[in-house]
Each structure stands twice: as structure tokens, then as C-alpha cells.
Amino acid sequence: MNRWMTPVLIALAVVLFIGSQSVFVVDEREAVVKLRFGEMVAENYEPGLHFKLPFAEKVLKFERRILTLDHRPERFLTQERKNVLVDFFVKWRIEDAGDFYRATRGDMGQARERMLEISRAGIRNEFARRQVEDVIAAERMEMMRLMVDRGREAASALGVSFVDFRIKQIELPDDVTQSVFDRMINERRRDATLLRAQGEEGAERIRADADRQREETLARAYRQAEELRGEGDARATEIYAAAYELDREFFSFYRSLVAYERSIGREDRDIMVLEPEGEFFRYFKHMIQED
Amino acid sequence: MAWNEPGKNRDRDPWGGGNGSGNQGGGRGDQGPPNLDEVFSNLKKRLFGAGGGGSGGGSGVGGQGPNAAMVGMIAAVLLVGWLLSGFYTIDDAERGVVLRLGAYERTEGPGLHWRIPWPVETVEKVNVNEIRRFNYRSRMLTKDENIVEVDLNVQYRVGESGALDELAARLMQSADVHEREVRVEDVDELDDVDADVVDDEDMELEDDDFGGRDITCVYAYPDYENGGEEEELGPEAAGPQTISEPAHNYLFNVHRPDQTLNEVTESAVREVVGNTAMGCVLIGQGRTFLELTTHLSVQETLNRYGAGIEVTQVNLQDVNFPEAVQPAVEDAIKAREDRERLMLEAEAYRNDVVPRARGMAAREVEEARAYLARVVDRAEGDASRFTQLVAEYQLAPEVTRERLYLETMEQVLGRTPKLIIDSSEGSGNLLYLPMDQLLKKHRSDSREENRSEDRDRDSSERIDSRSRDALRSRGGRR
Numbered sequence: 203m204n205r206w207m208t209p210v211l212i213a214l215a216v217v218l219f220i221g222s223q224s225v226f227v228v229d230e231r232e233a234v235v236k237l238r239f240g241e242m243v244a245e246n247y248e249p250g251l252h253f254k255l256p257f258a259e260k261v262l263k264f265e266r267r268i269l270t271l272d273h274r275p276e277r278f279l280t281q282e283r284k285n286v287l288v289d290f291f292v293k294w295r296i297e298d299a300g301d302f303y304r305a306t307r308g309d310m311g312q313a314r315e316r317m318l319e320i321s322r323a324g325i326r327n328e329f330a331r332r333q334v335e336d337v338i339a340a341e342r343m344e345m346m347r348l349m350v351d352r353g354r355e356a357a358s359a360l361g362v363s364f365v366d367f368r369i370k371q372i373e374l375p376d377d378v379t380q381s382v383f384d385r386m387i388n389e390r391r392r393d394a395t396l397l398r399a400q401g402e403e404g405a406e407r408i409r410a411d412a413d414r415q416r417e418e419t420l421a422r423a424y425r426q427a428e429e430l431r432g433e434g435d436a437r438a439t440e441i442y443a444a445a446y447e448l449d450r451e452f453f454s455f456y457r458s459l460v461a462y463e464r465s466i467g468r469e470d471r472d473i474m475v476l477e478p479e480g481e482f483f484r485y486f487k488h489m490i491q492e493d
Numbered sequence: 494m495a496w497n498e499p500g501k502n503r504d505r506d507p508w509g510g511g512n513g514s515g516n517q518g519g520g521r522g523d524q525g526p527p528n529l530d531e532v533f534s535n536l537k538k539r540l541f542g543a544g545g546g547g548s549g550g551g552s553g554v555g556g557q558g559p560n561a562a563m564v565g566m567i568a569a570v571l572l573v574g575w576l577l578s579g580f581y582t583i584d585d586a587e588r589g590v591v592l593r594l595g596a597y598e599r600t601e602g603p604g605l606h607w608r609i610p611w612p613v614e615t616v617e618k619v620n621v622n623e624i625r626r627f628n629y630r631s632r633m634l635t636k637d638e639n640i641v642e643v644d645l646n647v648q649y650r651v652g653e654s655g656a657l658d659e660l661a662a663r664l665m666q667s668a669d670v671h672e673r674e675v676r677v678e679d680v681d682e683l684d685d686v687d688a689d690v691v692d693d694e695d696m697e698l699e700d701d702d703f704g705g706r707d708i709t710c711v712y713a714y715p716d717y718e719n720g721g722e723e724e725e726l727g728p729e730a731a732g733p734q735t736i737s738e739p740a741h742n743y744l745f746n747v748h749r750p751d752q753t754l755n756e757v758t759e760s761a762v763r764e765v766v767g768n769t770a771m772g773c774v775l776i777g778q779g780r781t782f783l784e785l786t787t788h789l790s791v792q793e794t795l796n797r798y799g800a801g802i803e804v805t806q807v808n809l810q811d812v813n814f815p816e817a818v819q820p821a822v823e824d825a826i827k828a829r830e831d832r833e834r835l836m837l838e839a840e841a842y843r844n845d846v847v848p849r850a851r852g853m854a855a856r857e858v859e860e861a862r863a864y865l866a867r868v869v870d871r872a873e874g875d876a877s878r879f880t881q882l883v884a885e886y887q888l889a890p891e892v893t894r895e896r897l898y899l900e901t902m903e904q905v906l907g908r909t910p911k912l913i914i915d916s917s918e919g920s921g922n923l924l925y926l927p928m929d930q931l932l933k934k935h936r937s938d939s940r941e942e943n944r945s946e947d948r949d950r951d952s953s954e955r956i957d958s959r960s961r962d963a964l965r966s967r968g969g970r971r
Contacts, residue, residue, distance in 0.1 A: 369760065394827075437868070437872070456882065
């Protein structure tokens with residue numbers, strides 16, 4: 203039985219080996235070219251199973267999906283000679299495996315390098331024509347679009363589709379960043395100073411207002427008070443005058459008496475030194491003399 | 494030569510070609526498992542030779558009987574095992590993308606499925622429900638060349654292109670849109686100084702004195718209504734595949750799609766921030782705007798790549814000043830507080846001073862009123878007394894006059910210490926009067942008296958008023 207089985211198994215193995223060498227599978231994700239002794243004989247396979255001549259032909263597979271080309275950030279000069287650090291990436295994919303192989307001999311590194319060159323030259327060009335402000339804001343999108351157009355033209359020769367170009371980051375160099383910080387700090391300080399001064403202003407206004415209100419209130423009160431006092435005096439005077447007009451002579455006499463009564467002898471230091479004369483002493487003296 | 498040449502009908506079933514035998518029938522479709530009986534008979538034919546062996550019998554009774562049967566059994570078991578290995582399950586959250594010899598065949602939903610086992614068909618499972626996150630935090634430049642620190646969180650999953658229209662509509666609503674520019678206006682920079690705090694009654698304060706600044710945030714967005722960037726960049730920018738099946742696109746269109754999302758997000762948020770003034774990025778309304786615009790931009794770019802990714806949410810975690818500027822910012826915030834504090838202190842001062850002044854003023858006025866009343870009433874009193882007295886006096890002027898005089902003098906002299914010197918006759922005498930001693934003596938006397946008098950001042954006053962009444966009545970008595 204072994205005698206019989208062995209050759210069969212060997213034959214089967216040989217058939218399998220040759221069979222495996224004569225087919226290949228193309229994945230959805232792959233772009234493939236077939237080479238016969240280094241010469242390209244077929245390209246642009248659909249995904250699936252395909253045949254080739256065993257040993258004589260071989261296949262080269264490339265990534266067919268969209269790839270990212272992301273290099274480290276580089277410096278570019280803007281129109282006003284400012285040095286900005288630009289980080290960008292390129293989205294590309296192999297459109298035509300045949301063209302790609304013809305242009306680069308299937309070397310992905312070379313393809314990347316070519317595209318990097320295209321992008322760099324483009325950016326340098328576009329930046330040199332623009333101010334920092336425009337690069338950052340207004341014309342960023344337009345620039346990216348221009349870069350895509352430019353890239354597409356150049357890339358089609360490589361069998362490559364230049365899908366997108368995007369600026370990831372535009373950074374000012376460190377010393378400029380520092381001065382931006384300084385400026386921002388100074389702006390904050392300016393605001394802070396303004397706020398504090400406004401506070402002082404407001405406070406002073408309020409205090410002044412308060413003081414003014416106080417003065418006004420007091421003055422108004424003074425005026426009102428004096429008016430009232432004057433009115434009182436006037437009315438009193440009127441009343442007195444009306445009464446005293448009744449008998450001027452008696453008024454003098456009466457008022458004098460009241461004045462004596464009120465003014466003399468009220469305080470301790472009064473002491474009277476009198477001569478016993480006058481109305482009051484009319485009888486007083488007589489009596490002494492008659493004794 | 495090849496039954497499956499490039500570009501030709503690749504729907505034809507390549508199954509069986511892998512076995513290397515050329516005699517398979519054309520009847521086997523893609524629809525289900527191949528007929529097991531047929532496979533068996535084919536296998537037998539191959540193993541036992543074309544002519545030999547039993548024809549169709551279950552038990553081989555040929556020359557090599559037991560051996561052949563053994564081999565056949567093993568082969569059958571292997572075959573069944575191989576076919577059974579074609580079963581697989583798809584989780585609820587997943588989609589299974591079936592590849593037949595590298596070519597996309599179909600996408601299966603959740604459940605139990607069968608595929609032609611390896612190496613013919615393979616399944617790649619893609620989780621379409623899982624929400625993935627990407628956090629991005631970085632410094633970036635704004636339009637006015639300031640630097641802000643942005644912390645962004647993007648949530649996404651494998652999915653359809655996302656609701657671009659709805660997003661665009663929300664963006665339009667979120668702000669004032671004018672000729673492809675979005676304006677977000679806010680007045681929250683240096684405003685809210687409150688003229689009304691200062692402004693009480695008569696105080697005049699111009700609003701401008703403390704007025705804030707209006708910020709207008711302008712962002713020129715792509716023309717979403719007309720297809721946005723996609724339109725402008727042309728259709729050839731799309732990925733290699735055009736089937737609109739998320740799991741398929743996710744696998745086959747973009748190399749490392751998640752990484753791509755990260756890069757696109759970074760680019761988009763920087764673009765948006767770079768297109769907006771710092772003040773706008775920092776205010777609340779501007780944030781919503783920033784989120785929406787970034788969302789739109791990322792989604793649109795990914796659609797262009799055909800990445801099969803749906804951005805579900807863009808959250809702006811934080812937008813802030815860079816660390817180096819933080820202290821200054823905090824100081825500015827403190828300054829705002831200081832401003833309030835200073836004004837409040839001043840208000841406290843005002844609240845202290847003004848009411849007191851009002852109180853003092855009221856006292857002043859009241860005192861004046863009191864004076865008025867007092868003076869007038871006293872005048873009236875005096876006048877009344879005098880008038881009445883005059884009436885009586887005129888009836889008996891002589892007597893009244895003398896009586897009044899004497900009574901007054903009596904009172905005055907009665908309470909005053911006095912020396913009576915008759916100098917009219919003993920002329921030329923010079924008297925020495927020790928005034929000091931006289932006074933001192935009198936004072937100490939009266940002080941003692943005063944002390945006792947204090948106790949019954951009331952009564953003495955009463956007596957005083959009584960004596961006045963007496964005076965009047967006596968005057969009235971003629």
C-alpha cells in the first residue's frame with residue numbers, strides 16, 4: 203500500500219505547489235501589477251482570484267486605499283519674512299498601479315518623496331505671497347484648494363491620485379510665540395488696569411455723589427430752618443408791636459420792670475451798692491431822719 | 494485560459510478551482526451550501542479512480558476495501574469539519590464584511606451565518622455601534638494672532654455620512670448668516686458696568702463711560718448649500734470605492750481610518766479657530782458655533798474620502814488662554830471683582846453718609862420749627878399779658894404803676910445782697926468795702942442753699958409761677 207500511496211502523494215504535492223504558484227488573490231485593498239521577468243505584462247486587476255505563469259511571473263501588490271503622507275513640520279517664510287512652522291498632511295492613493303509602477307518602479311518611498319516635494323514647493327510659493335494673518339485665517343482654505351489642484355496635476359503622472367492636502371497646524375516660531383504671549387499678557391493687564399481704574403472712577407463718583415447729597419441736604423435744611431426762624435421772628439415782632447402800640451409809655455415802664463426783674467440779682471456775683479434815694483427809698487430815708 | 498480574467502465577470506463562482514480539479518459542474522451557485530452527496534461522489538471518484546470501486550454504494554467492498562474506506566471516512570470527516578467551520582455569528586453591534594478570495598462579496602447583519610470556509614471566503618467584523626472617541630488638546634492660533642488652548646472631544650463610529658444638512662441648518666440658525674459669513678455677536682468683554690448702580694437719583698452717567706465692546710465673530714464657511722467643499726474639489730477626490738455601505742467603506746477606502754479622523758479633526762479645528770477672533774472662541778455662543786463648524790468640516794472631509802465614519806458629536810471641552818497668560822487673565826478677572834468691590838465700598842459710604850445727612854437736616858428743620866413756634870407763642874403770651882395789663886392799668890394808672898414798681902423792686906432787692914450807703918449828708922467819707930470777702934461769703938451761703946433748693950426745684954418753680962399769678966391778680970385788683 204505504501205508503494206502505491208507514496209507516488210500519488212508526491213504527485214498531489216507537486217500539483218498543489220504548482221497550482222499555488224499559478225494563482226494569486228487580489229484583495230479589495232490592493233492594487234496589483236504582474237511582472238514577467240521584470241517586465242510588466244498586466245495591471246489593474248479587479249479583486250479576486252487570478253492566474254499567472256508559475257515561476258516566470260510574479261505579482262507586486264500596493265495599498266489601494268487612501269494613504270496619509272504626514273511629514274514633520276517644516277518652516278516656511280511668509281511675505282513679511284515671518285518664519286512659520288507648518289504641519290501638513292497629504293491624502294493620496296494609487297490610482298493606476300501600472301502608471302505607478304512605471305513612474306516609480308513600485309517604490310513607495312520614492313512616491314512619497316515626490317509628493318512631498320510637490321507639496322513643499324507649493325507651500326513655499328503660496329506662503330511667500332501671503333501675510334501671516336491670511337495664511338492663518340482668510341486664505342487658508344483657498345490655499346489648500348490651490349494645493350490640491352497643483353498636486354493633482356503633478357500626481358497624475360505618477361499614477362497617483364492626490365486626494366487632499368490639508369494644513370494641520372501653523373505655528374509661529376518659539377520666540378514669536380513668546381512675544382504673542384507677552385502681547386496677550388499686556389492686553390490682559392491693560393484690561394485689568396482699565397477695570398480697576400473704572401472701579402476707582404465709579405467709587406469716586408459714588409463718594410462724590412454722596413458728599414454732594416449730604417451738602418445739599420444740609421444746606422437745604424439750613425435754608426429752610428432760617429426761613430422758619432425768620433418767619434417766627436417776624437411774627438413775634440408783629441405781635442409784640444401790635445400789643446405794645448396800645449400804650450407806649452406804659453410799655454417802657456413795664457418792660458423796664460420786667461428787665462430789672464430778669465436781669466438783676468439772678469446770679470450770685472451781683473451785689474448792689476445803693477444810696478437810699480429814689481422812688482423806692484422815698485419813705486425809707488424820711489423815717490431814718492425823723493427818728 | 495483563466496475563467497476569471499481581470500475585468501471579467503467576477504461574480505462567477507471560483508469555488509472548486511482551489512481544489513485543482515477541473516471536472517466540477519456549473520450548477521453550484523453562491524446561494525447555499527453545495528450538495529453534499531455530489532461532493533461525496535466526486536471525492537470517491539477521485540480517490541478510487543474513474544472506473545474502479547463500487548458505484549454509489551455506501552460500503553466499499555473493493556480490493557483495497559478497508560483501507561479505501563478508512564481514507565474515505567477520514568476525508569469525509571475532514572470535509573464535514575471544513576464545511577462546519579463556515580458557520581460564524583455576528584454580534585448585535587457588528588457587521589460582517591464577507592470577502593470571497595479578496596473581493597467584496599456582501600455585508601451580513603447580526604445573527605448566525607454561513608460562508609464558504611477558509612480560504613475561499615473570509616469575514617471581517619466591524620463594530621458599527623461602538624462610539625469611539627478622540628481627544629485633542631492643543632494650542633492654536635486665532636484669526637487675530639492670539640493663542641488659545643483648545644480641548645476637543647470627537648465622538649464617532651462607523652456609519653453613514655451623517656446629517657450634513659441638518660448640521661448646516663443648525664449652523665445657520667446659531668448665528669446671523671450673511672453672504673457666507675457667520676456673525677456671532679456678543680457683548681461680554683468689558684461691559685456690565687452698571688450705570689444703574691451709580692445712577693441713583695440725580696446722578697448722570699453716560700453709558701459709554703463703562704460701555705463694553707461689541708464683538709463680531711466672522712467665519713467664512715464653505716458653501717454648504719451648494720455641496721460645500723465636495724463640490725468645489727470635484728468628484729474625483731473620492732476614495733477608490735463607491736458602494737455606500739459604511740462597514741465596507743470603513744475597511745476598504747482609507748488606510749487607517751481612525752488615524753485619518755484624528756488628522757482631519759486637528760486640521761479642521763485649527764482651521765475654524767484660525768478663522769475666528771479670540772473673543773468669539775471664548776464666549777458661549779462662539780463655542781456652539783465652533784463645535785458645529787468643526788463637526789461639519791470633519792464630516793465633510795471624511796465623506797470626501799469615503800471613510801465610512803459618522804461623526805456623532807463634537808464637544809468643546811475647554812477653550813482657554815494658554816498657561817503663560819493664565820495669571821494675567823486671572824488678574825483681569827480679579828480686577829473685575831476689584832471694580833465691583835470698590836464701587837460697593839463707595840456705595841457703603843454713600844449709604845452711611847446720605848441718610849445721616851438727611852437725619853441732621855431733619856433735625857435742623859425741626860429745631861427751626863420749634864424756634865418758630867416758641868418765639869411766636871411767647872410773643873403771643875407776652876402780648877396777651879401786656880394787653881390785659883394795659884387794660885387794667887388805664888383804669889388806674891397811678892396806683893398800678895407805683896404798685897408794679899414797688900413789687901418789682903421788692904423782688905429784685907429782696908434777693909440781691911446789697912449795701913445801702915447814705916452818702917448825701919456824710920460827704921467826703923471814703924468807705925472801704927471788702928468786696929471779695931462779701932461776695933465769697935454770699936456765694937458759699939447761697940451754694941448751700943442751692944443744694945437744698947435743688948431737691949424741690951419743682952415746688953420753687955411752682956411758687957414762682959404762683960407769685961406771677963399773684964402779681965397779675967394783685968395788679969387786677971387795683
